[in-house]
Amino acid sequence: MPDPRARLLAEHRQRIAHDGTGIPPRWDNLSDQEQRLLLGEAEEWLRAAVEAGLTPLADRPTDKHMAVYVDDEGFLYGEYPTVPPSDSLLRLVWASEMAVSKQESEYEGVEFRLIGWSQ
Structure with a gap:
């Protein structure tokens, strides 16, 4: 199944290609x-970004992994497991x-990835 972020990436790339031209x-x-051409390119670039560690996988690697989100103001959120499951x-x-x-930390082998900016 294609990464659901690919279409969004393709649409933005297409818009950027026309900046300043009307x-x-x-x-x-x-x-x-x-659309197929742009989606194909977007899927390749997205895969490269995932493999380079610039963006996470779209799907949860295991049930033990919890997602981390950054909102449009730069605040960080983590999934909060509940019973029964919820979107908390x-x-x-x-x-x-x-x-x-x-x-x-980097000297000890830790790799950090910039995921956004906080105010």
Whole structure:
């Protein structure tokens, strides 16, 4: 099954390609061939981004993994497991008493990925 983010990526890439040239054609007005071409490229770039660690897999790797989200204001949220299951999220907050050195952590082999910006 194709990554559901590929169409969004393809639509934005198509819009960016027409920046400064007027109003870009709507996605629905593109031919099937144009859509397939853009989707194919988007799927390849998305796969490359996942393999490079720039973006996570679209699907949960295991039942033990919980998703982490960043909202449009830069706040972080983690899935909060409940019984019965729900769509609960827990806002993650900074805990200064738990601060660690990024440089020392990287020296010890930790790899960090930028996922967004917080205000």
